[in-house]
Amino acid sequence: MATMKELRQERLNKLEQIKELGLNPYPAETNRTHMIAEIVNNFDAMEGKNVQITGRITGIRKFGKLAFIVLRDFSGTIQLFIQANNIAETSKEGNLIGIKDLNLLDSGDFVQANGEVIRSKTGEISVATKELKLLTKSLRPMPTIQDGFSNKEERFRRRYVDMNVNIDVRDRFVRRSKFWQATRDFLNNHGFYEINIPVLEHTTGGADANPFVTHMDALDNAQFYLRISHELPLKRLLGAGFEKVYDLGPRFRNENYSDEHLPEHVAMEWYAAYWDWRDGLKFQEEMFKYVLKETFGTLQFTLGNFNVNLDQKWEEWDYAETIEKRYGINPYNCTLEQVKEALKENNLEVEQTENKARGIDKLWKNIRKDVTGPIWLVNTPTFISPLAKTHPNHPEMTQRAQVVIAGSELCNMFSELNDPIDQLNRFMEQQNMRDAGDDEAMMLDIDFVEMLEYGMPPACGMGYSERVFWIFEGVTAREGVPFPQLKHEISETTKDIYSRINF
Template identity: 40%
Template sequence: MLQEKYKDLPAGEETNDEYLVAGRVMAIRNTGMFIDLMDGSGKIQIFSHKENMDAEKIKTLKLVDIGDIVGFQGTVRRTPRGELSIKATDFKLLSKSLLPLPEKFHGLTDVETRYRQRYVDLIMNEDVRDTFRKRSLIIQKIREYLAKQGFLEVETPILQTTASGANARPFTTHHNALDMGLTLRIALELYLKRLIVGGVSERVYEIGRCFRNEGIDTRHNPEFTMIELYQAYADYNDMMTLTENMVAYVAQEVLGTMKIKYGENEIDLTPPWDRKTMLGSIKEATGVDFMEIYDAQEAIKVAKTLNVHVDDDMNWGQVVEAVFEDKIEPSLIQPCHIIDYPREISPLAKVHRDNDRLTERFETRINGWELANAFSELTDPIDQRSRFEAQALAKANGDEEAMELDEDFITSLEYGMPPTGGMGMGIDRLVMLLTDSQTIRDVIAFPTMRPIDNK
């Protein structure tokens, strides 16, 4: 605040404007005459001299260490070298740092320590502080955009009796009073759809934590944040438009541009984005038209000739997805919607209006990643039960990520659900994209880590 207010104060000028400032001591020079003080708004220099401060105070000030949190009172000046400063007349030690901060020139460079002791990482690295401020702003702007579009923000249960809404392995727990098993939610989807059935609003969304008991890598953390939204009387075409407009709006509001840089890639988020069918993309890249293949075993043979790893018990849709992820996905740097997914791998999506082997589903791909997943939602309770039963069979045969059958959700569909478009997006990945962060751990303040004493 002071830096902005006094940006035009000439070098060597002093004012009679008196302030109280407080922050963390980040540097001490000339035996305490000059101190760099940092707070949430930035850094300011403190100038202390016996001409301006009581001798006993000066003596006590020499006991202040780097890392201490100190309050100063004084007037604003700019040094002859142009440094905005507070000419201190008094100070008070507010909190003592008992542990030393990392040495300035080497800083906090150990990655494990940075994630385990994020508080130290934040103290030492302005770019880390900036990332988490941008994360907050990104979420704020998502809410702002959706409010303008008439969406109602809602909350749904985190503890659930059935793990469904996504293909993932859940965390399980036990409720003692009710003597029943519960899972932490793996997705937001099914309760939001219940709200569409109930008519609380024709447009609902939730931003919340989900939990999946799976691996950890640069794009996956067991505890993560996502947004899901649902719009009645819409389909996946509407969701494509909404997705690209929302991401572009957030980028413009947060970064001031829709053209961003991620690593070595220049990415243009300006709508409209390309739309490509999954099967068409595969045919274009490999020459193979999987729509002409009906038998799963034949699809597996063809995939193996393309040097794609597939399991011998995969169905046709799983093979198509495996070929796509191996041959196409890494090259999708500019934003695009990959549309019309196989029915077998899309248990919650509506059957395609022109081809019953496919669904009206798309995934948004940017920088070789999946950013969003969306459908024309399946609203037929009979078809939904059939697909849940197929998932249950897969789970019984050892697929730990297959969805569980949710009877209450099917009951809700039996009351009638309007045609609906839905979309889910990983907030953490969006933050990675807009902050040029190379791992999800850089955008989650406290990522999941193995305890030091449990190596």
């Protein structure tokens, strides 16, 4: 069996022959009148019409003066029916490849075919090709699943190959695009403005996460963080006079990979002035249904062992009642030792730097993993939610809601804290936790406190990440993004081919 280097050399030889014929193997000009699916899906109306189509060759068969090429564009595939007496000969003018030089083409090459829409004698919809123009000569053959292109690591490294070999993977990212487009459409249609905010921040906050650190040469090598959340800058916009804002883009959390988390991922957060968490809860439930219906065409899903129906009443679970019912401890008056004991009894990790807030959160997540949902977890303790407003008559709990579906928390929503003194006190508590060794505790952001002192209206805010898409798509985090981060690696074949380069 020929090696990749040998196969590549064969194609390089063909490339030289193409050039010797006076053809350009990489022209810029292309002309297309129809996508392939337009022809296939509307054959009765298209039959007999002349069309110009483009795409990648996925198969070639030649029998003397007759040849068949399978051509694929983004919309689908079609057969090119080629007869020696019907197709133009090889010509520099038009960059055309005739039937006698068809052997210079390979699977993977891009071409333009001009011809008449017909149905072949075997009944297959085809384009009787009169002109075949070379657009791109490929130098490496596409592998197949049969060739062994099923290794996850290999697929992640060459996702552009993966999407050619596994069309269902490419279609996944079409749905991912629809997911975010539907998110934008829903918010835009409800009067929200998309305002892009910085990725680089002097002080980062809005979530419990360890940030990435970088430096900016233009500011005397000043230290910056890649944002872990969109929250604080968007709330500054509320202070600036905006009433409905959102941003959609990447955020960065310097944590381990898991099936549900990536250090870099896309997320969205919206904030609405003069709403409280109850207003937001109703709005977000409608938003979930709209976005998922637009993306997947249904509101009923089988997600692993969970059968989820979003088209029903969403239950509400009280945080403290849920913890006490399961573990026999009250989050408000229990001790850290009781929390650690509950963690041990349930075979959950107990860290040296364990604190009550982090421990209670672990206990909740141990419950969450078995929840089918959809449910809203409400009345989160204040010591777990440093940015949420407290209940007027119950300062020990916040006006916060989290939706849980198929064992995962899929969004976070609060009545936003706009009391600058209360916010400063909570920031101080978080900073003390950070100083004690909790790298995920929030930083003290005095600029944000200053903004609150100027005044921010009462508001509700909500955020979700593309983890919502991964859950309903039924894939892990790395399967759910087009180009997941991996350790840098160059294949031995490439090192051999480009041996003159010092990698």
